[in-house]
Amino acid sequence: RRRVSLRPTQGYAVAVRLDGREAFRTAVAPAAGGAPDFQETRILPYSGESLAEFVVFSKICCGSDQFLCSATLALPDLDAFHGPLELRALDRPMGQLHVQAGWQYVAAETGRALLHPIQERTPTKRGDSAV
Numbered sequence: 001r002r003r004v005s006l007r008p009t010q011g012y013a014v015a016v017r018l019d020g021r022e023a024f025r026t027a028v029a030p031a032a033g034g035a036p037d038f039q040e041t042r043i044l045p046y047s048g049e050s051l052a053e054f055v056v057f058s059k060i061c062c063g064s065d066q067f068l069c070s071a072t073l074a075l076p077d078l079d080a081f082h083g084p085l086e087l088r089a090l091d092r093p094m095g096q097l098h099v100q101a102g103w104q105y106v107a108a109e110t111g112r113a114l115l116h117p118i119q120e121r122t123p124t125k126r127g128d129s130a131v
Helices: 108-121
Strands: 009-019 020-023 051-060 065-074 080-089 090-100
Touching: 020 065, 051 090, 065 090
Parallel strands: none
Antiparallel strands: 009 020, 009 051, 051 065, 065 080, 080 090
């Protein structure tokens, strides 16, 4: 028999990992009405990763995170995805996370022209301007 310790929680959050590297974490959302509603949109840099993992955890009042469940999405050959992902913990279904994912393409020359002015204004650690 396993004991479950219920600790006060500040809410829930989702970490998005690309091939195991955390790329984004949502703000903590309360579970109003029984399920948290994140409603966040982010553009993440993609460098050929093969797997996106969505990790749901509760934010404990003392500041630590407690893993609850996760879901994965294979990225190769993905054009777009809009729908529920099955959340699992210890190979048991725990619920669903509704995800919308797709690609945003920037042409090499256009992207370079957009980023160049930003890079010139970004100071390096020594205080010099990046070129």
